[in-house]
Amino acid sequence: MSEEKVSKLKDYLTSYLFIIPAVLLFSVFSIYPIFKILQLSLLKWDGISLYPKFVGLKNFIEVIKDKIWWKSFLNAGIITLLALTVQNALALVLAIIVDKDIRAGEIYRVIFYIPPVLSGIVVGLIWNWIYNYDYGFLNHFLEVIGLGGLKRAWLSDPKLALFSVAVVHMWKGFGWGFIIFLAGLQTIPRNLYEAAQIDGATPWKTFLHVVVPMMRPVFFLVSILTILGTMQIYDIIVATTGGGPGYATEVPITRILSSMLGSSRFGYACAEGLIFGVVLLAVSLIQLRISAMMRNE
């Protein structure tokens, strides 16, 4: 073997040696669990017994037939849609305002970032108090301003429960979008705004023709994070409605946990988890594809 080849081989080996720890960690904590879940999803297992029974694809077939499972998907989808539109629109507006060198901008940055760093359970408990029918702040406020007729059981009314939970989620989540949008806005060169102003562009036109094109990658990043984060909503649901009333606020994660800990159907829960993962992966891939297509336009 020539000296050059030996040197190249040494280089390769050294490089691989450096990535071994990362590969090992990734394999143990990411790859192995995926295969383990796949294996468990083919079994009928209560999580305790030493002899699980192989049932093939039965768990997957049952999950696909389970109407409540798909309802939970729909519920999470509705919350995601609201988060994508209302939450992100609010985050963007606030980011644009704070980007305009307003007075005490730093303070607003901190204030808007407080809800995301709070625990979902804590946020849920705070909003439980706000929404309480008898002594909650919201109903009390409505009465004070003369709108007592709008008093509702916000979390126990099946028509309102999902939207009430979505509001809590959006309140908790808009800070993330705000910070990312603000970071994106600050990368736009100021001279582009100045050029637009000289050309006589209105603020709306500046937004459409300067901000939107420059922020496209940021919009995609925020929307992917919003979809993935919101579809996996769990803690707020547990702290506010527990998935009720009935199945009104059930989401995929509460269903998976209910199968696992409530019914002790670990195999079924793993099948639910895999289907959920595949759907999320598909959504992310579609979105990346759209993003790539729009970049090429």
Add this chain to the structure above:
Amino acid sequence: MIYIFLISLFFITSCAKKTEEREIVIWHWMTDREDAFSRLAQEFMVERGIKVKFELYAPSEVYSQKVRAAAQTNTLPDIFGILGSPRDFASFIKAGFVEDLTMYMEENNGKWKNSFYPQAIETVSFKDGNMYGVKPGIYGIPIDMMNIQMICNTEILKKAGIEKIPETWEEYVDAGRKLKKKGINVFVSGWGEVWLLEAMATSFAFNIMGPEKVFNTFKGEVPYTDPDWIKVFSLFDTMRKEGLFIKDSITMVNKTAEQMFANGRSAFTFNGSWCINVYKGMNPNLKYSPCLLPKVNRGNPVYIWGGSGSWFVVNSKSKYKKEAIEFLKWLTSSQQQKFLTEETMNLPSNKDAAEKLKGLLKEFALGMKYVTHPNFWPVHETPEVIEKFDKGIQLILIGKKTPFQVAKELDKYKKEQLKE
């Protein structure tokens, strides 16, 4: 020199191993008992020279997951508790993780066994011909007792002019109407935790149709569309129509319901005997009394859920099995049980310790005559049907479905399950 030093070190460490300390490790989830358990462990060490280490893992969901994971990796402690349904308990036994304690219980003419309330023993036993195929026997040691009853705020009832605590369903509805007229909330419960709904509904079912018919329903021999079951579901419909509960109860967690009742925001609640300690912490001046569930069928007795509140099992693979059993015998003896009752305000599992109970503890203890519990039942409904049952009642309570619609759907689902 170094050689001599290493040899000496080897001998020293070898000698140290011979005097190894016996230590029993216990896993539990009972945050309110942490201090009391630690003090008892210290006392046991002084008395018997065996170290006991209580390890707390809370909340209960986390504890439950930890125990399951430990079972898979064979790292269960010497003593632990099992949270979950009788099905889960049976799975732990069948997988060989739990020691059969019948032999120890029956020693000396059943001295240890007879020191407990019979209902406490029933909670931790499997009978001959049980549906899980577990060898009949006693597999756990009850630490305390509990029962779940209707609880009324006596001061509020007095204010509303209700002199007599309602004993029948009609009296209860009547009292509810009176309370409503005075602008007082009638009932609050943490129905967001659906097992409370299940406890209430099955207790009513036992009273309306008797236990046998309920069990026959679980077996699939009686449909959920039977008039008696419709009657059970209709009780919740009546509660909705009459406005007899705080609207938020449907999604409320029990802790919030406890807080509302403790603050005098409702005349009635449905809660377990553990509430004595909870209400004491929330409002020491609260005047209340347990009052059983109102009878719907006057010809049948009232039933309430109850039995052993918390119980421990011994790891069948433990190195210190003998010591673990010795500790549990000591822990459940009259003196230690009295101490636990005083410290934690839970009903003792030991009959002698329960003899001199006073006040609210005594009142709750009187309810033990009426208890039933899924752990005593010869058959159980599947978890999937139970979920549909609980959610169905929630749907009745919000007026989204009628009792008959819920019964019909439940019956259809049950039949599908039986086919499988």
